[in-house]
Amino acid sequence: MRKAWVLVVGIGAGLLLALGVSRAVQAQTDAPPWRESYSGLPLCLPGVYLSDPGDCLPLGPSQRLTAWARLGLTLPPRPLPASTPDPALNDSPVLIARINLPAEEPAPLYASLDDAVAGQNPVRFIDPGPLRYVSFVEVQRVNGKPYVRLRSGEWLRASPIAYSTFQGLIFHATPNHDFGWIVDLAGPAEVRSAPGYDAPKTGLVLRRYQVVPIYTVQRVGNMDWYLIGPDQWIERTFIRQVRVNPTPPPGVEGDRWIEVNLYDQTLAVYNRGQLIFATLIASGGEPFYTRPGLFQIYKKKPTETMSGAFAADRSDYYYLEDVPWTMYFDQARALHGAYWRAWFGFPQTHGCVNMSLGDAHWLFEWAREGDWVYVWDPSGQTPTDPSLYTPGGA
Template sequence: MRVMGVTLIVLGLAMLAPQVARAETLPPASDSGEVCTVGYQMYRPADCPANGPGSRAMHYWEMGLLPARPLPAAAPDPALAAPDFGFARVSKDSELHLYPSFVDAASDNRAVVKFPGFVFISYQDVVERDGERFYITGGSEIVRRDDAAPISVHRFQGLLFNATPLRSFGWIVESTYPRSAPGSKGAELRTWLPRYTVIQVYDTRQVDGLNWYMIGVDQWVDQRKVGLVEPSAAPPAEVPIGTRWITINLFEQTLAAYDNGRLVFATLVASGIPPWHTRPGTFQVFKKVDRQPMSGSFAADRSDYYYLQDVPWVLYFDRARALHGTYWHDGFGYKRSHGCVNMSIGDARWIYEWADLSTWVYVTDPSGRRPLTRRRMPTMPAAHEV
């Protein structure tokens, strides 16, 4: 069989220079019965048959897979993710006692008591007095060191963009092995994809009621393993052209920030769980607070009580609901809040510094679900959503 564009000398001799000029006078390979090399088919695809050995490579090249084209993105400054305080959790069965001084703490006097529940403190220092150790909280209260255990804060950050990507992208939210084909019948590959791996989507197939996404050459993952951003240069219907807006996708649990039609930032979030849904709609940022305590309880027996000191980088957009930094969990990509949109500390700070009062916030749920609000929300509640 003659190979167009290349003369091969057999019996161990070296390959001669390609005869590309000669190919100009030959009929297309699909008419002549010739087979193209991979390189030639990618150079002159019109001359080659659709089922030649280079057709698969050509298909991947057209999809942007060969060679893989990176997103037009960069990581944000890691310094944004550095918390201003340390944080500690109080045992769920224990009250939190906040004292105005070391003397009061030593004598158990004049304590402000918080109910047992989901309780966290911030602290700026740990000191020792008379053989006992104490936290000095972010608000300068005193807490016994034995009453709360320090926690580590995850420093996940999203991506900054210098151009709007041409395809959907996102993050792995559940560590997984991809499959060689869409559906459970595809062989499980040995390429381990840890949580927060950035992926791009090159093709989508629906199998057994699930969307499967092609994220690499013969690598497929199902929709439950990823949180996606689908870039859109057009603003939502109620958002004026030429402005900034934030899109929150409740189905994908992602956030995307746009400036005059260009994607500038994207990340994973954690929105409200039933019955404390994050409400779909179009809103505007109406208040910014760099840090504040949040607390509340909705059950009659206070079994769901929470108290969180120094919640950072808060942007209120829908009554009590806000975008804010989160130090008490690392569940980004999944619903788990009391109605607010939880972000990592670094991501929340970036959005806080980028957004202005009146920046638009578009909350959408492409699944079509529009949950009813469990109760009427006051404009600025005593008990904040988290």
């Protein structure tokens, strides 16, 4: 009986062993050929991982999100810590009119409105030139034509003007990336999906003076391209950059300075290691460059009449009465409002740094005589030889 029991147990064990081997062989046969053999860490959930998470692999979407975050680009993008200054700063301290005569003709001034309308008995003349503006206290229209009376009491034919009300930004904290303004002199700014003219357009069109973040710059061919959003790139033709840098320039003493960037045509104001204001400017164009260097505001004047010519034949003569919010920093070169400028973001002056009236007013109220003005050109294209520079002008 015992032998029979042993025999049964032995047969049972053999059957179980054979069944196990059969199932193992079947499992190997049914295993899919694509089964992952890696047994390490799993992929991290999509997110930003600025340091090694340790328990997952920050690859795929996480890798891209982290690369953007290192540039300051987050999803959704964070707005700049800034606001627009008080619109009342745009108000001009004087009334301004443009002289309505061809540039080659002198402008006659008359003792009375009747003489001005009749065009007789002029008492003096303003020299010919393409840029002539006067401040006035009264305007009269005769036969549909405007005539203005100056503070001196003289009359002349001139048209009251409207001026640019563009304003920069006041900052409540220093942003962690650069930013800029769109300038569309060459037409609307079209955004591309990658740097380079071969990249597809996204369909996004940006307009003049729109503010955009700048996360990085990449050069393709002879053009710099700016990353302004996820897969959104714009060429330099259409943008002017503020290069955020709260470190004082060499030579600056104290914690207040104004930075004028000639290449980007921007102005930034720093106080106590923080960016507090930024805007677009118009600086000196060739050959009347704004001179690079470190200067100090030596004279502030609420209004200043500016005139002069640089060409031998005086064909570039300008006469500008009561230029508002003037801050001299380098001989006759000054920071000031420019009621005659329709565009900012392009060099076009005789050496001064032009701003909108609102921006110049804000800066005039903040600045003190003695404050530092750091003028530089990150491209290195502006000459630095002092012998090339005249005293400068508007």
